[in-house]
Amino acid sequence: xxxDDEAAAVWMQYLTAWGALVxxxxxxxxxTLLIPAASSSVxxxxxxxxxxxxxxxxxxxRTAAKKALLLEHGAKHVIVSDSQQITEQVQLITGGKGADMxxxxxxxxxxxxxxxxxxxxxxxxxxxxxxxxxxxxxxFTALAKGLTFRGYTLxxxxxxxxxxQRGVEFIEKGLAAGHLKPVIAKTYLxxxxxxxxQYMESNQQIGKIIVTTSKT
Numbered sequence: 001x002x003x004d005d006e007a008a009a010v011w012m013q014y015l016t017a018w019g020a021l022v023x024x025x026x027x028x029x030x031x032t033l034l035i036p037a038a039s040s041s042v043x044x045x046x047x048x049x050x051x052x053x054x055x056x057x058x059x060x061x062r063t064a065a066k067k068a069l070l071l072e073h074g075a076k077h078v079i080v081s082d083s084q085q086i087t088e089q090v091q092l093i094t095g096g097k098g099a100d101m102x103x104x105x106x107x108x109x110x111x112x113x114x115x116x117x118x119x120x121x122x123x124x125x126x127x128x129x130x131x132x133x134x135x136x137x138x139x140f141t142a143l144a145k146g147l148t149f150r151g152y153t154l155x156x157x158x159x160x161x162x163x164x165q166r167g168v169e170f171i172e173k174g175l176a177a178g179h180l181k182p183v184i185a186k187t188y189l190x191x192x193x194x195x196x197x198q199y200m201e202s203n204q205q206i207g208k209i210i211v212t213t214s215k216t
């Protein structure tokens with residue numbers, strides 16, 4: 001039910017998000033999920049999976065440039081971190097309860113504010129290190145709220161045959177039902193691979209960049 005280009009844009013991001021949010025985190029209906037770097041392919045997958053299980057996806061992005069598109073792609077709320085305080089906005093969104101889960105590929109100093117935005121016993125998954133700065137551990141916030149911090153990568157799922165199969169089944173069902181829909185930013189011919197890399201480095205994309213050997 002999906003095109004070849006869409007099929008090429010499925011597995012990495014959906015399996016990455018499924019492993020943390022569903023397999024380990026057990027994200028459930030009514031919970032609030034914070035998604036930094038939400039315009040990435042994994043961020044968009046996390047938004048769709050959160051909606052699929054009935055959770056509330058809250059996207060975090062640095063500038064307002066991608067806010068409208070994130071809302072269009074399923075985010076229930078968007079926090080612009082360059083102009084809004086994350087903790088303050090999460091308190092407003094959740095009625096003072098705080099977030100139940102964070103899915104963060106950035107790390108760095110912002111981890112402090114993400115921890116402050118969490119509610120009691122929240123889970124924080126760190127699956128990347130986009131920040132070039134050191135990542136402090138928010139000790140007193142973690143103690144006061146009973147937070148769980150979890151390092152995570154896709155290999156934890158892809159190298160475990162049983163969990164991988166569960167993830168594949170979840171994703172295939174979601175695709176068939178239309179709950180999951182790969183987002184493609186642009187498609188390039190292999191001859192234009194330099195332009196594809198330049199577009200990726202520009203950080204303008206929302207979703208996957210596809211490279212193909214023939215026009216579709």
